[in-house]
Structures are given as C-alpha cells and as structure tokens.
Amino acid sequence: MERIIINNISKKFRIGCNRNTSFLAKTLSFFSGKEAKRTIDVLKNVSIKVNPGEIVGIIGDNGSGKSTLLRIIAGIYEPDSGEIIIRGKTVSLINLSAGLKERLTMKENIFLVSSLFGLSYSEIKKKFNSIVSFSELNSFLNTKLYQFSSGMLQRVAFSVAVHSNPDILLLDEVFEVGDENFRKKSAEKIKKLVTEGCSAILVSHDKEIIKKYCDRVVWLEEGKINKIGEPADIFDKYVKSSI
Amino acid sequence: MVSKAPRVDLTPSFTVIKNSFQKTKSILGLSLVLAKAEFKLRNEGSYLGIFWYLLNPILMFVLLFLIFYDRLGSEIKYYPLYLLTGIVMFNFFQSSTLEAVRSVANNRWIIKSINFPKESLILAIIIKNIFSHFFEILLICLTLLFFEINIFNILFYVPVILWLSFFALGISFILASLTVFFVDIESIWTFAVRLLWFGTPIFYAIEGQARLFYVNLLNPMYYFITIARSLIIYGKMPELWLLAAGFFYGLLFLLLGLRIFNRLKTKFAEKI
Numbered sequence A: 001m002e003r004i005i006i007n008n009i010s011k012k013f014r015i016g017c018n019r020n021t022s023f024l025a026k027t028l029s030f031f032s033g034k035e036a037k038r039t040i041d042v043l044k045n046v047s048i049k050v051n052p053g054e055i056v057g058i059i060g061d062n063g064s065g066k067s068t069l070l071r072i073i074a075g076i077y078e079p080d081s082g083e084i085i086i087r088g089k090t091v092s093l094i095n096l097s098a099g100l101k102e103r104l105t106m107k108e109n110i111f112l113v114s115s116l117f118g119l120s121y122s123e124i125k126k127k128f129n130s131i132v133s134f135s136e137l138n139s140f141l142n143t144k145l146y147q148f149s150s151g152m153l154q155r156v157a158f159s160v161a162v163h164s165n166p167d168i169l170l171l172d173e174v175f176e177v178g179d180e181n182f183r184k185k186s187a188e189k190i191k192k193l194v195t196e197g198c199s200a201i202l203v204s205h206d207k208e209i210i211k212k213y214c215d216r217v218v219w220l221e222e223g224k225i226n227k228i229g230e231p232a233d234i235f236d237k238y239v240k241s242s243i
Numbered sequence B: 001m002v003s004k005a006p007r008v009d010l011t012p013s014f015t016v017i018k019n020s021f022q023k024t025k026s027i028l029g030l031s032l033v034l035a036k037a038e039f040k041l042r043n044e045g046s047y048l049g050i051f052w053y054l055l056n057p058i059l060m061f062v063l064l065f066l067i068f069y070d071r072l073g074s075e076i077k078y079y080p081l082y083l084l085t086g087i088v089m090f091n092f093f094q095s096s097t098l099e100a101v102r103s104v105a106n107n108r109w110i111i112k113s114i115n116f117p118k119e120s121l122i123l124a125i126i127i128k129n130i131f132s133h134f135f136e137i138l139l140i141c142l143t144l145l146f147f148e149i150n151i152f153n154i155l156f157y158v159p160v161i162l163w164l165s166f167f168a169l170g171i172s173f174i175l176a177s178l179t180v181f182f183v184d185i186e187s188i189w190t191f192a193v194r195l196l197w198f199g200t201p202i203f204y205a206i207e208g209q210a211r212l213f214y215v216n217l218l219n220p221m222y223y224f225i226t227i228a229r230s231l232i233i234y235g236k237m238p239e240l241w242l243l244a245a246g247f248f249y250g251l252l253f254l255l256l257g258l259r260i261f262n263r264l265k266t267k268f269a270e271k272i
Helices: A023-030 A068-073 A105-115 A120-133 A151-164 A179-193 A209-212 A230-242 B016-043 B051-073 B079-101 B108-113 B117-144 B151-181 B184-199 B208-218 B220-232 B242-272
Strands: A004-016 A037-051 A055-059 A081-087 A090-093 A166-173 A199-203 A214-220 A222-229 B007-009
Touching: A004 A068, A004 A120, A037 A068, A037 A222, A055 A068, A055 A179, A055 A209, A055 B220, A068 A081, A068 A090, A068 A166, A068 A199, A081 A209, A090 A151, A105 A120, A105 A151, A105 B016, A120 A151, A151 A166, A151 B117, A151 B220, A179 A199, A179 A209, A199 B151, A209 A230, A214 B079, A222 B079, A222 B220, B016 B117, B051 B079, B051 B117, B051 B208, B079 B151, B079 B184, B108 B242, B117 B151, B117 B242, B151 B184, B151 B220, B220 B242
Parallel strands: A055 A199, A055 A214, A081 B007, A090 A166, A166 A199
Antiparallel strands: A004 A037, A004 A081, A214 A222
16 A cells, blocks of 8 residues: 555645736735735645655756655645645755754754654654764764764754654755765665665755765656656656756 | 635544544644743843743832732722732733734744744743743742742642633634734734733722722623632632633633634735
C-alpha cells in the first residue's frame, strides 16, 4: 500500500508585485499599507504516488514548486484542490535552522527540536546518545549554537530528524551544506531507514546524490510535472534543458 | 470549480478517545519544552536573572503606593496587599497576551518548516508566565507574613490562577490568530490592555461608584482580581455571582479562542 498518494493537487498563492498603478491607487496603498497583489499558480494538477521503501527525488528550477509540494505533503500547507493521502508519521527538514535556538546549547536544542518532531521526553532520553554520536559533535554538547558553523547546525538538525521515527522523510536541499563525509553518512542513513520501510522525498540539485540514492525522480517545471522516471535519465534531460 | 482538498490521515488508531488523550499529552509535553526553552532564553546572559521578575512588580507597587495611598488607599484594608495582588495578577495577564500577539509571526520559520501542534506556541507562553508569576506569588506570601495574615490563604490562589490562565489562554489564542490576518491587532491590543489596566480596580476600589461598577461587570479581570483578594487577603468566600461570572468568562474565552485558532491555524504558514 502506498505511503503517499497525491492526486491532482493544485496550489495558488497571492504574492506582492509592483505594478504601474495610478496616483490615487499609490496614495491609497501608501495610507492603507496594502501592496498590489497578483495570483500565481505554484502547483498545477500534480499527481504522485510514493511506496514504502522508496526514495523519490524532486528536481526543478527555483520557483518551480518543489518546496511547496514538500510543505503540502508535510501538512504545513493545504492544497486548493485535489486529494492527498498520507500513511504514517511525516518528518520534514525544510529549513535546517528551523526550531533551533542559537542562544541555547546543543543539548537543549536536541530536546527542543525532537519535541517539535513529535518525540516524547522519555523517547528523547532514550535516543539522546544515538543522536549525539550520529552528529559527531559530542564535545560541543554544552556549547551554544550561535558558535556553530552552518555545517554543524545541519548535523544537529539532520541527526534529530532521522532519529524521530519517520515513516516519511521530507528533505529540502539538506545536502547542500556540510562536509563530504557527513553527506555520505547522512545519505547512507536515509538509505538504511528506507530499507526498513520508510519513504523519503528528497529535493536536491546535487546530481550525484540524486543519481546514487533516488529510485525515481520527479522534474517539476512551473508547478507542473514535466517528467517522472529513472534518475540519471531525468537529471540529464533537466540539465540539458537548462543550458 | 475548485474543491477544498481533504487531507486523509490513515495512521492506524485504536480509539478516538485514546487519540485525543495522546494529542493533548503531546501538546502539553511540547508546550512544557518550549516554555522551558523560552524561560532559559529570557534569563540567558542576565546578571540579575530572576530578580527582574521581582523588580517590575516591586517598582510598580512602590510608585503606585506612594502616589495613591493617601487619596485612594487609606480606607482600603490592607491596601499594600490589595495593590500588590492587583498588580501581579494584571501583570500576568498583560505579559501573556502581549507576547501571544506576535507569537505566530515570531515563529514563522518553524511553522513553515515543521508540522507540529501550533497550540503549543501559545500554551508555552502561558506556562512560561506561570513560572515567572511564581516569583510574584512569593512576594505576596512575604507581604502576607508581614501583615500577619494566614499564609495558607495563598493556597486558594491556585484555582484562581488556573482559571485566569484559561482566560488568558483564550484571549491569547484569539489575538495570536487574528494578528496573522490583521497586523493592526498588535497596536490595538497594546492600547486596549492599557485602557483595561486603568479600568480595572487595581489601585483603587469601586465600592460606591455605580457607573464604574457596571462597566466592570463586563471586565473579566475585575472578577479574577476581586475573587483572589477576597480569598487571600480577607479570608472570605467570594459571593457566588462573582465566582459564577469568573467561571463563565474563563470558559467562554477559552472555548472561543480555541475555536478561532483551530479555524485559522491551517492558513498561518501561508500568511506569515
């Protein structure tokens, strides 16, 4: 049975824009503080199914709707139309620093972010050592995060996410930060979770990661699915179209 | 025709009751962790630490006592305690609701990145303010000892603060969710809470002032503060209508707040 069924979903956003408006409209806008807005179609009739034990990559240009799609799967946004069925616990890593408080120590942040990912206090205590050792930051446990590099922050956030019992893991460009060793280690950890039955959706511009770890790739273009298929083939077509 | 998309969660579950219990438990657990983190952040790097929690009510108390004791307080029995109780209770309500106004916008990146029970953000503010309020309660206890009033009267404050928290939570839910859609709410509330401060009998009594009394019948803070003073300072059971009105306002705003928050929370991530 599929973990994720996305059936014909669409999403529109109203965004601010600078239009050539009349003096009166500009004056009204100045006093009301309201800006001119236009509607954009971020996702148009997108349908995908993801099975347990599958890693699906999502590629596409900036603004093609990748992050919006992840947010809809995570339940952060609601689609305007269509149907979405989710089976299991979703853990999303869309913004690496989300939930981390830079004036708290790494230890305090592990408890905080794990709680945001739905772990109870007793579960966090059980998994604490494993989270810390996976991040390889044992000696920084009592250091405040404002003294961490972005790579170290990524280690903390990723280590917590993969230890949060996910059935569905949503990762948005998480491999773009951090050193090569940790990237490999993280990718292997995802592979391990997937072999245990988890599903993963991975947004990335990293060709190697997409080709090596994804079972299928979805190419999004202007909110629509352009192509779905074998990673190497789709990625090459995507690169060629960008040139 | 655009139809509203249903989100079907097919996670195996045993019973609806068990799910509700688990959900409440997880909201409470997360709220406690968030409150603890915010409490630490508030004191982080501060040399005076928790003394700041005492400094505000003490300075306010001293100032109001010096200005108003002769004119308004000389006929009020145990005026220092009367004044202090009013100040700390209103402080709790004011700081909770003012923090809640910006809470959704201040946590925009968490809301846009992780799907978690957003009620926890608001509940955490109330819990954190209960932690801080604890120090103010200690101040009341010391004043009770000074006036040789039975210190155990403070135990009656527990149900009052619990019910006041429900009221503050309800108002906070309303403010937090409406501010996402109408930014002006923040400025309006800052002004409204100041008006409420002057309208509530904190440093004066309303006995004998019919107009003020009738206005205060619509002011929930009047009931909570009057009930607390009656129990803690005067050791008397408040009149039944006061208890009923306090109970009514607390429950009404909690339910109203939850309803508004639950209706609007699904749109937060898109609007912030």
